[in-house]
Amino acid sequence: MAQPMRPRTRPAVSLFATDGRSHPLQDALVTVTVVLGILAFVTAMFHHLHLISSWAGLVGIMTGAYGQYVSVTTRERFPLIVGLGASALGFFLGMAHGGLFGGVIN
Template sequence: MSRTSGRGRSGPSRFRLNSDGRRHPLENVLSVGTVLCGLVAFVAGLFPAAHSVASFLGVLGFFGGLYSQYVSATTPERALNIVGIVASFVGVAFGIRNGGFLP
């Protein structure tokens, strides 16, 4: 009499981007890149001297995130895309408020 079923391990679940069991390397890279651009743009937007970095990375993360959202295959990828798009938008807004795109 076995207490475990063949469906998986018991314990804490891990966050996986490939929740459908198939590999999506391009979509995963785009999702993680969107989040990284968004976080860097957001943090850089908090410092007035880094307004150019915040502006450029914010625009890159925003439009890259929109494309990533368009080609995403799983729900976790879409969740990361939304976080990255919002962070990028806020970062570019801070960057423009602090001085815009040019140094």
């Protein structure tokens, strides 16, 4: 007797995963790192926004580093490196313009 064919359902695949599995933690870390990297990089271009750029850069570096530690695929690692670079650049320029507490604590 012939077995009835069941339709194949594909598992939910994330945008950054190539192994056929979903990685919600890694996707969230990629998104947070890239957003914080863009924020830190853009605000670092303005001298008076050094608090935002330095703190956003610092948090972006930490989330990006943890994201690199737990990442599984290359598609996850590539935007993490881009976000880490932007976060680091924003952090260092924010530190040069006044630092994490510059002008707040005398």
